[in-house]
Amino acid sequence: MRAVEDLVLDTLAATTAARRAAEGDRVDGVEPRFVASPTTTAEAAQVMRIAAEHGLAVVARGAGTKLSWGQPPERVDLVVDTSRLDQVVEHGAGDLVVHVQAGVRLDVLQEHLAGARQRLGADPVLPPAAGSGTAGGLIATATSGPLRLSHGAVRDLLIGVTIARADGTIAKAGGKVVKNVAGYDLGKLLTGSWGTLGLVTEAVFRLHPLPARARWVSVPVTSTAAAHEQAQRVLHSQVVPTALELDRPADAPATLAVLVEGIEAGVEGRVTTLLELLGGDAGVAGEAPPWWGRAPWAAGGVALRLTHEIAGLPRLLDAVDDAGRRYGLRPAVRGSAGVGVLYAALPTEAEPEAVAGFTRHLRDSSPAWSGDVVVLDAPPPVKASVDTWGPARGLNLMRRVKDQFDPQRRLAPGRFVGGI
Amino acid sequence: MKFDQASAGGSGLAGLTERLRGLLGPDSVIDDHQRLRTYECDGLAHYKVRPAVVVLPADAAGVVDTVRACAAAGVPFVARGSGTGLSGGALPHADGVLIVTSRLHRIIEIDPANQRAVVEPGVVNLDITRSAAADGYYYAPDPSSQQICSIGGNVAENSGGAHCLKYGFTTNHVTGAQFVAPDGEVVRLGGKAPDPTGYDLLGAIVGSEGTLGVVTEVTVRLVRAPEAVRTLLAAFPTMDEAGAATSAIIGAGVVPAAMEMMDALAIEAAEAAVHCGYPDGAGAVLIVELDGPAAEVEQQFAEVERHCRGHGAFEIRIANDDAERATFWRGRKSAFAAVGRISPDYIVQDGVIPRTVLAEVLRRIDELSRSTGIRVANVFHAGDGNLHPLVLFDDAVPGEAERAEEVSGAILDLCIEHGGSITGEHGVGSDKAKFMPRMFSESDLDTMQLLRCAFDPDGLANPGKVFPTPRLCGEVPGRHKGAHPLQETGIAEVF
Numbered sequence: 001m002r003a004v005e006d007l008v009l010d011t012l013a014a015t016t017a018a019r020r021a022a023e024g025d026r027v028d029g030v031e032p033r034f035v036a037s038p039t040t041t042a043e044a045a046q047v048m049r050i051a052a053e054h055g056l057a058v059v060a061r062g063a064g065t066k067l068s069w070g071q072p073p074e075r076v077d078l079v080v081d082t083s084r085l086d087q088v089v090e091h092g093a094g095d096l097v098v099h100v101q102a103g104v105r106l107d108v109l110q111e112h113l114a115g116a117r118q119r120l121g122a123d124p125v126l127p128p129a130a131g132s133g134t135a136g137g138l139i140a141t142a143t144s145g146p147l148r149l150s151h152g153a154v155r156d157l158l159i160g161v162t163i164a165r166a167d168g169t170i171a172k173a174g175g176k177v178v179k180n181v182a183g184y185d186l187g188k189l190l191t192g193s194w195g196t197l198g199l200v201t202e203a204v205f206r207l208h209p210l211p212a213r214a215r216w217v218s219v220p221v222t223s224t225a226a227a228h229e230q231a232q233r234v235l236h237s238q239v240v241p242t243a244l245e246l247d248r249p250a251d252a253p254a255t256l257a258v259l260v261e262g263i264e265a266g267v268e269g270r271v272t273t274l275l276e277l278l279g280g281d282a283g284v285a286g287e288a289p290p291w292w293g294r295a296p297w298a299a300g301g302v303a304l305r306l307t308h309e310i311a312g313l314p315r316l317l318d319a320v321d322d323a324g325r326r327y328g329l330r331p332a333v334r335g336s337a338g339v340g341v342l343y344a345a346l347p348t349e350a351e352p353e354a355v356a357g358f359t360r361h362l363r364d365s366s367p368a369w370s371g372d373v374v375v376l377d378a379p380p381p382v383k384a385s386v387d388t389w390g391p392a393r394g395l396n397l398m399r400r401v402k403d404q405f406d407p408q409r410r411l412a413p414g415r416f417v418g419g420i
Numbered sequence: 421m422k423f424d425q426a427s428a429g430g431s432g433l434a435g436l437t438e439r440l441r442g443l444l445g446p447d448s449v450i451d452d453h454q455r456l457r458t459y460e461c462d463g464l465a466h467y468k469v470r471p472a473v474v475v476l477p478a479d480a481a482g483v484v485d486t487v488r489a490c491a492a493a494g495v496p497f498v499a500r501g502s503g504t505g506l507s508g509g510a511l512p513h514a515d516g517v518l519i520v521t522s523r524l525h526r527i528i529e530i531d532p533a534n535q536r537a538v539v540e541p542g543v544v545n546l547d548i549t550r551s552a553a554a555d556g557y558y559y560a561p562d563p564s565s566q567q568i569c570s571i572g573g574n575v576a577e578n579s580g581g582a583h584c585l586k587y588g589f590t591t592n593h594v595t596g597a598q599f600v601a602p603d604g605e606v607v608r609l610g611g612k613a614p615d616p617t618g619y620d621l622l623g624a625i626v627g628s629e630g631t632l633g634v635v636t637e638v639t640v641r642l643v644r645a646p647e648a649v650r651t652l653l654a655a656f657p658t659m660d661e662a663g664a665a666t667s668a669i670i671g672a673g674v675v676p677a678a679m680e681m682m683d684a685l686a687i688e689a690a691e692a693a694v695h696c697g698y699p700d701g702a703g704a705v706l707i708v709e710l711d712g713p714a715a716e717v718e719q720q721f722a723e724v725e726r727h728c729r730g731h732g733a734f735e736i737r738i739a740n741d742d743a744e745r746a747t748f749w750r751g752r753k754s755a756f757a758a759v760g761r762i763s764p765d766y767i768v769q770d771g772v773i774p775r776t777v778l779a780e781v782l783r784r785i786d787e788l789s790r791s792t793g794i795r796v797a798n799v800f801h802a803g804d805g806n807l808h809p810l811v812l813f814d815d816a817v818p819g820e821a822e823r824a825e826e827v828s829g830a831i832l833d834l835c836i837e838h839g840g841s842i843t844g845e846h847g848v849g850s851d852k853a854k855f856m857p858r859m860f861s862e863s864d865l866d867t868m869q870l871l872r873c874a875f876d877p878d879g880l881a882n883p884g885k886v887f888p889t890p891r892l893c894g895e896v897p898g899r900h901k902g903a904h905p906l907q908e909t910g911i912a913e914v915f
């Protein structure tokens with residue numbers, strides 16, 4: 001047995017840095033056998049070939065900030081650590097595109113881009129304390145922060161992608177031009193696929209200019225109806241908000257905050273308009289509120305994603321309250337009310353049955369706001385007692401896609417919706 | 421494969437036609453030779469195939485019935501919207517069914533509170549904007565064909581338009597669809613809310629050119645109409661200068677709503693056709709449109725003007741009202757058709773390059789044109805590097821059509837060489853399948869086929885489009901690549 005392990009490790013090590021897994025390499029509690037850290041797409045593909053050869057189950061790891069999200073993998077033999085795939089391959093500043101390796105850290109990337117007064121229009125939903133994630137992790141989890149209202153989601157920013165497939169085949173789709181309809185848009189398919197279709201090794205993103213000025217206008221909201229009315233007022237106005245976020249802590253009043261960006265004169269005018277629109281309690285600041293762009297949960301807590309049609313906001317919030325009352329939970333809710341993506345947090349100590357009941361109740365009432373309820377992260381007993389992903393339309397087709405890309409089910413098996 | 425069996429069986433198609441009549445009613449099924457001719461091509465008229473049967477379902481259920489009947493009979497089908505496609509995507513299959521969506525033209529819902537519209541696939545693009553305008557909304561993707569093309573066709577082609585530079589393409593504006601997979605399974609993907617659970621199948625379907633199934637309903641994003649719109653037309657002595665101005669504007673962090681360029685030959689054609697009165701002696705005209713909050717637009721407008729002058733614009737006109745704006749656009753929007761005035765025949769090419777190599781690629785196209793004697797007129801979306809060279813020829817001159825084809829292909833090679841794409845909005849269709857291997861490796865194409873096989877293992881949905889050589893779906897991926905190099909050498913090597 002030992003000999004086989006050694007042989008596999010030797011084979012991996014002949015390709016790239018590889019070692020036996022240690023305690024800290026666990027993936028949501030599941031212990032892997034090896035860790036490989038390729039530096040190029042070719043090396044990564046070779047690692048995948050070796051994994052295929054030996055039937056190893058593979059989980060990719062970027063910075064590990066969301067490694068516990070989703071279902072724990074059924075098994076992991078090999079962690080492919082992308083931290084050495086950390087190069088900015090090409091920044092075409094004049095074309096507003098950047099080509100990176102998957103392991104590039106987003107904070108490093110943003111700093112690099114800021115030098116050219118540009119940014120990748122993606123922002124964190126985790127506090128900086130969690131550390132910066134990677135481009136690959138961003139694509140795999142497709143979680144979006146406040147900027148999504150104006151810049152689009154990760155799927156809209158990704159214009160080219162290179163993957164190493166389960167069998168080690170290197171494939172790319174898209175390219176480095178914004179406008180491109182040659183072939184299938186596999187980038188979209190990979191976005192939000194949680195490492196179950198291929199290892200992302202390189203990506204090309206479109207960029208946006210950094211605005212000269214930013215202002216946050218915040219207003220307290222005292223009811224779900226008020227939150228809705230204020231949000232609608234802003235969305236139907238001409239102020240062109242960059243972001244519109246709602247923060248509703250478990251035990252403090254709620255706030256709606258609107259970010260406006262642009263050139264100096266324009267921003268000031270729009271701020272004035274916003275203050276009028278939102279009424280006497282609204283105030284303006286040159287900095288983001290402290291909760292801005294941060295998930296509402298504490299480490300180890302229960303993390304939910306609640307999507308909704310934008311006018312469904314009050315019905316969703318009422319349903320959250322209703323479910324909370326029923327199961328004795330007081331969730332904090334925060335997120336992009338102007339887009340229709342909210343995050344909710346339940347306390348770490350919440351009983352698994354209560355979380356399951358809460359989730360079920362929300363799902364049952366979801367037709368009222370037309371959205372999905374996903375438990376992104378939770379302590380193991382909670383994950384075990386709740387259908388974390390919930391129902392997905394088109395699951396049959398999703399399974400067929402998975403079967404094609406990973407017929408042996410070796411890529412993060414069991415992580416994703418429907419046990420994919 | 422199935423399809424061969426069916427037609428070999430003799431009664432396959434005939435039986436299917438009868439079955440379709442029964443399902444959809446006799447008026448919705450056409451197999452009369454004369455009437456079928458209406459449908460033998462799309463906007464790319466030099467490819468013609470007469471379909472075996474045309475169906476015009478009256479509702480989504482009719483489409484589902486048709487697809488199911490095709491699946492049962494193993495007969496291929498092709499969806500068709502308005503037939504304005506420019507890559508032969510809706511080219512019929514001679515032994516297949518053409519499913520025309522023109523009667524599926526209901527706007528089901530305009531929902532400003534959710535900033536969405538729900539429509540049937542045959543709805544004409546511009547009709548969405550017309551219906552949403554009263555609420556202060558519009559549908560952003562605006563192909564020049566927006567007065568006739570269908571939203572289903574837009575979804576299939578991931579269509580673009582002049583305003584996509586700032587607002588994105590169809591794929592950024594479709595949030596939901598109802599869809600019939602080639603085996604007849606009906607799937608609702610997405611809706612009015614973002615991020616439906618699971619893989620982004622909707623993202624995969626948009627731009628798949630009808631090869632993954634038929635879209636029977638579409639939910640699109642509606643965009644708030646801007647407070648202000650300002651349009652400027654700048655005349656430059658040469659394309660080089662206009663190209664440099666384009667780069668300077670984008671480089672300054674301005675994101676115009678649209679940025680369109682025309683060269684001297686295109687201007688000449690537009691003048692001949694619509695007398696748009698563009699400045700005399702211009703080697704290039706650049707149209708820049710800004711929209712957004714009024715104060716922003718004013719200041720950025722001044723900046724755009726400065727960059728244009730700085731790069732040699734000798735005349736700048738500013739539209740003071742909608743009528744003047746319309747005149748600027750009339751020349752640009754009519755340019756394709758107008759070329760017919762200065763050349764008996766022409767090819768509309770569609771390629772993309774990074775914006776920063778615009779000047780160089782245009783120079784190379786010019787060289788190509790000079791060396792071959794084939795005139796090329798350029799009209800294009802400068803802001804996102806999407807070229808539409810119009811390759812002019814006279815079919816009556818022996819050999820000229822072939823030379824025009826060569827020039828047209830060479831332009832695509834230039835695009836690939838510069839890191840661009842063989843199509844930015846018109847699609848691959850029948851026309852460019854052969855160019856796909858120039859842009860993508862065998863592995864890339866093979867990987868795209870994995871998606872195809874997941875949706876359409878029997879290859880019934882729009883076969884023969886997009887890919888030069890479809891993969892056999894039964895194959896186990898990777899097994900056909902020969903021996904594993906590790907096995908061969910006994911040691912891992914990087915390659």
Ligand SMILES: Cc1cc2nc3c(=O)[nH]c(=O)nc-3n(C[C@H](O)[C@H](O)[C@H](O)COP(=O)(O)OP(=O)(O)OC[C@H]3O[C@@H](n4cnc5c(N)ncnc54)[C@H](O)[C@@H]3O)c2cc1C
Pocket residue numbers: 059060061062063064065066067068070082102103106107110121122123124125126131132133134135136137138139140141142143144145194195196198199200201412
């Ligand atoms: C400036 C800045 C902007 C940011 N913007 C965003 C944002 O818009 N949205 C957002 O969600 N977060 C954002 N973040 C946070 C951070 O990037 C996320 O935590 C990131 O999404 C997760 O990356 P990770 O490397 O920690 O992933 P991990 O926690 O290592 O992995 C998460 C999941 O992705 C899979 N995975 C990781 N890498 C790959 C790969 N190469 N191929 C296939 N699967 C892979 C893993 O298997 C796992 O399932 C931002 C951070 C900063 C500093």
Ligand SMILES: Cc1cc2nc3c(=O)[nH]c(=O)nc-3n(C[C@H](O)[C@H](O)[C@H](O)COP(=O)(O)OP(=O)(O)OC[C@H]3O[C@@H](n4cnc5c(N)ncnc54)[C@H](O)[C@@H]3O)c2cc1C
Pocket residue numbers: 462463498499500501502503504505506508509510511521541562563564565568569570571572573574575576577578579580581582629630631633634635636756845846882
């Ligand atoms: C003068 C002119 C100007 C144009 N300008 C532009 C432009 O600026 N930008 C641009 O992007 N394009 C442009 N086009 C090209 C064309 O209008 C677009 O590709 C348009 O999206 C095609 O729509 P259609 O309804 O005519 O589709 P069709 O030509 O009927 O079909 C196009 C493709 O879509 C598929 N399809 C159609 N309906 C469905 C459905 N319901 N489900 C699944 N597949 C379906 C077909 O099988 C085919 O592959 C122009 C064309 C012309 C003639």
